[in-house]
Amino acid sequence: MSEIRLIEIKEEILTDNKEEADKLRKKLKDRGIFLLNLMSSPGAGKTSLILRTIEQLKTKFRIGVLEADIDSTVDAEQIAAAGIPAVQIRTGGFCHLDASMVMKGLDALDLSVLDLVIIENVGNLVCPAEFDTGAVKNAMILSVPEGDDKPLKYPLMFNICDVLLVNKIDYLGLSDFRMKTLHERVRILNPRITIIETSCKTGAGIDMWSAWLAEEIKKIENEGNINDE
Amino acid sequence: MHELTVMQSILTIVLKHAAMHNVKKVHAINLLVGKLSDLEAEWMQRYFDYLSAGTVVAGARLNIEWVPAVLSCEVCQTRVEINKVNLDGIICPACAKNKFQLVSGKEYHIKNMEAE
Numbered sequence: 001m002s003e004i005r006l007i008e009i010k011e012e013i014l015t016d017n018k019e020e021a022d023k024l025r026k027k028l029k030d031r032g033i034f035l036l037n038l039m040s041s042p043g044a045g046k047t048s049l050i051l052r053t054i055e056q057l058k059t060k061f062r063i064g065v066l067e068a069d070i071d072s073t074v075d076a077e078q079i080a081a082a083g084i085p086a087v088q089i090r091t092g093g094f095c096h097l098d099a100s101m102v103m104k105g106l107d108a109l110d111l112s113v114l115d116l117v118i119i120e121n122v123g124n125l126v127c128p129a130e131f132d133t134g135a136v137k138n139a140m141i142l143s144v145p146e147g148d149d150k151p152l153k154y155p156l157m158f159n160i161c162d163v164l165l166v167n168k169i170d171y172l173g174l175s176d177f178r179m180k181t182l183h184e185r186v187r188i189l190n191p192r193i194t195i196i197e198t199s200c201k202t203g204a205g206i207d208m209w210s211a212w213l214a215e216e217i218k219k220i221e222n223e224g225n226i227n228d229e
Numbered sequence: 230m231h232e233l234t235v236m237q238s239i240l241t242i243v244l245k246h247a248a249m250h251n252v253k254k255v256h257a258i259n260l261l262v263g264k265l266s267d268l269e270a271e272w273m274q275r276y277f278d279y280l281s282a283g284t285v286v287a288g289a290r291l292n293i294e295w296v297p298a299v300l301s302c303e304v305c306q307t308r309v310e311i312n313k314v315n316l317d318g319i320i321c322p323a324c325a326k327n328k329f330q331l332v333s334g335k336e337y338h339i340k341n342m343e344a345e
Contacts, residue, residue: 002345004256009246013238013260013285013337096231126267127231130337154264155298155313159331189304191328209340 017131020099024106024134033084034061034116034217035102037135042123045167046142048200049209053084061115061217066105068097068122075120082157085109096127100135105157116217125154130207137216143168143175151185158186162216163194166211170199232268235279235337236276240286242339247285256291257343263296263336265313289342297332302326 012018020227040046054063065086067076076088089105091097104117109117119135121128140161142150146169153159158164164186166179183195194212198205243258262268272293281287286326300309302321311319311331 002253004343004345005250006254006341007250007344008247008341009242009339010341011242011339013242013339015234015237016241072306094234096234098234101234129247130231130235152314152316154267155316155334158268159265165345181317188311188319188327188329189318191330 014130015102017098021132022105022136023098023137024103026097028117028123028136029136029220029223030109031111032221033111033114034137035119036116036134037119037121037128037133037138037199038141039121039125039138039161040123040141040143041125041130041146042145044123044141045200045213046120046123046141047078048164049167049198050079050120051082052200052203053118053210053213056206057103057214058084059115060214062113064109064111065115066102066103066109066117066119066190068105068120070122085114088177091122093157095124096131097121097133098131101157102133102135125150125157125220129157129160131152133216137162137222139163139165141165141167142182144171144175147175148178148182148185151182152191155189158189158193161190161193163196163209165205166195166197168199168203169197169204170202170203232272233280234277235268236273236280239277239291239339240280243286243289243342244284247344251284252342252344253296255286255342255344258292258338258343259261259294259340260294260308261294261296261336261338261340263322263334265318265322265331266324271291294340296333296336300329301332303330308332317345 063084065079067087070091073088076086078084087108089104138161196209275287297310304326305324307321308325
């Protein structure tokens with residue numbers, strides 16, 4: 001029997017995905033496209049939020065949507081009915097999207113006529129937090145009926161997002177959800193996160209969200225213009 | 230269930246290093262994993278065994294060193310270890326402020342392997 005050796009590896013797991021994601025980010029930046037990764041648990045209101053966002057921003061930006069679903073096309077059909085190009089990525093049982101899946105999905109959209117692409121990630125607060133999709137910004141929705149304890153259960157998701165939408169605030173009166181406690185818990189994990197309270201049903205907060213998104217898209221456009229000069 | 234993807238990534242990296250060093254058998258792989266990850270050691274090993282069957286890595290033990298989730302105070306840089314089920318009322322023990330930066334807990338790193 002030969003001798004046992006200790007061989008140094010010193011590599012990050014998921015490096016491959018990170019490299020793919022960086023490549024995709026660069027490619028989209030060069031083409032002036034803003035990619036937003038939207039995450040939440042199932043039923044928190046991702047599709048409703050996307051429909052609201054389209055309503056608000058379709059005159060300002062040319063929008064496309066990538067819909068990830070384990071095995072259905074229901075969401076993509078709703079988006080397409082709003083007159084927006086939508087591509088359904090069936091993950092075939094996979095619980096998250098990674099950068100190469102997003103790249104494949106984007107190939108099916110005509111990127112030359114788009115300014116903003118929204119990824120509706122798989123409904124799940126665990127796995128999508130681990131995989132960089134190549135998006136410029138990560139957004140998540142937490143809906144009031146899910147409870148204010150979710151940052152305690154899914155801290156990574158709250159840590160990696162740039163913006164949190166607390167949706168279904170029209171339910172606040174019916175629940176014991178503590179908004180202040182939620183804000184405090186989220187800020188411990190991520191002091192720089194933007195928190196916006198919304199209701200896709202009543203439309204509350206949607207103008208603030210749309211303004212945030214429009215501002216972020218403009219920032220990237222301006223960066224591109226500076227680089228061009 | 231993203232264990233499978235993570236384990237596949239570990240296996241690919243380990244196989245690459247095994248080939249580089251003419252390894253005949255890998256006995257153990259030493260990993261650093263942040264406590265904020267939702268991976269469970271038992272499932273990691275089970276998925277890993279499933280994926281590594283028939284390779285030089287088959288049967289290798291995954292030794293996981295869990296890295297604590299640590300915050301650093303943005304004002305005075307004092308470090309505070311947190312437990313993810315208790316995030317309420319955390320303030321800096323030195324200056325009593327509550328603005329922090331997460332400095333560890335998200336690790337996903339392969340340190341080395343024991344092989345022959």
